[in-house]
Amino acid sequence: MDLQLKQLGKRYAGVTALDAVDLNIRSGELVALLGPSGSGKTTLLRVIAGLLHPDTGSVLFGDTDATALSLRERNVGFVFQHYALFRHMTVAENIAFGLRSRRRRDRPDKATIRRRVDELLTLIQLPEHGPRYPEQLSGGQKQRVALARALAIDPTVLLLDEPFGALDAKVRIELRRWLRSLHDKTGQTTVFVTHDQEEALELADRVVVMREGRIEQIGTPHDIYRQPSSPFVYEFIGRTNSLVGHYANGYFESDGCDLRWPVDLAGAGSGRLYVRPHDLVLTDAGDGHSARITAAHRRADRTTLELNVEGQPESVELDLSMTSNATAPAAGDSVSIKPLRYCVYPLQP
């Protein structure tokens, strides 16, 4: 079922948490709400769930206006960051809870419930864990049980609030890949909240970047990464360097260098060129911006150079792939650098 959010607004104690948010989510989509803390992403998720009531605007599930419906009536699957499993119930009882709590006339019989629970236990790859209690499970297992519990009610939409936030790094990556494959299998419309750009980019069909209660950009992970709509998105999505300068006639000239880089900007003015460390390369003198290496950090798979760029106030970082250069340059060397892929934004006066 499609989801439509129209002009949603919410204020807490004088602070705007949501500011006229419009968003359409297609049936079967996996959407990430991404943003720093305080950007309104969790508020938005809770408004969709019915955990919070918006001050303005409406939430549509398909053609039905769900704005006035309570949490209970919306039939959403909500997964909490800290699992919120019922601690005194077994895994199987947790999963069966939604079906057992239905009014008698809508309640499936016991055998049907048991079959559904078994199906879901298999789906979350914990077929033997039905009789266990939540405290006997690891964090990743708990979150999978929470997911199965939410799926048991065939929810209109699955909503996940920082679902991997409480897990350690390795489990987090495993679980998100598993969630992606689960989504490919079930086609369940899903919205999840995260502040981790890597998670959003890897997992989602579409990423919604939020900032101060507004949507800053909506796009595929590729779009968001390659064509960030603003310096905010650019900086939030990954490691960032910037060079100041000015642009005119479709070219950008950075301060301290007379080379010009083509840009897709009309008009003229001061601007800032953004480039990721792995999109910066070393080049021949005269073909790039001259710089001096101040430090070289070796890592397993790459060397990161810290550079002072001539005429630029901020130092930049450049990633050297260890396969391309047998001998990496060292601190103190003078080099020339060139951005391969970059974005230029006008500076706000």
Next chain:
Amino acid sequence: MANPMRDSMINDPLAGPRWLRWLLIAIAIVLMMLLVFMPLAMVLTAAFAKGVGVWFAALIEPDAVSALKLTLFTAAIVIPLNAFFGVLTAWAVTRFEFKGKRLLMALIDVPFAVSPVVAGLCLVLLFGANGWFAPWLAAHDWKILFARPAIVMATLFITFPFVAREIIPLMQQQGSDEELAARSLGAGAWTMFRRVTLPNIKWGLLYGVLLCSARAMGEFGAVSVVSGHIRGLTNTLPLHIEILYNEFNSTAAFAVASLLAGLALITLVLKFWLEARHGDALSQSHRRHS
């Protein structure tokens, strides 16, 4: 292989020197013996000083029986009511945001802070012959003061905080996520309470109820002010003991006292059993108290 216990004792920065540890433990034990165990032993010794027959006679004497009945009657009303009010208050305080919430939190502790005698006097002020409600009560021929209603009310007031105090930290710590999850899965309010909230707080609730009942049966000050000390009618066990004692009938006084102490001991044993069996769930609530 190193003994981990020993290592942890040596490395524990809080352990201090051995003699200090034993000294502190000894002081605690001696104090407990002097202040708690010896008086209790004295009560029992004095109660049986003239033999089991005299002890038993003091217990089945009609006034004593009626005092016991009144005490149990009061407890039977007060404990369920305060369990109910306690859960209600804890729910309101931990699940809702409202103006005056901090004031309500402070009010919960008032019965602990105020002297029971003052609490009793407040009831006199409201329901006494010259009290606020006196004309209305007189018109309807209702007797509150120096009767059972006042005794129940005084006990209700004094024992109100026990259950709420026990559950609030528990519910605060557990948060509302499980309840919200239950609602999102389609559970109604009652199903949510019965199947999620109540099982999560049940041991804390039971513990609060135990403390509440021990106090309800033992309360003296507030009840003394409002009861009127009518023998066989408005005397509870503690009041009956005082009367016997004032009449220099100390064997009977101690005999009844041993009965009261016995009731207290039953709650204490239940409490021990609860803690041994469900220490984890209980300690969660107790960590917050300290």
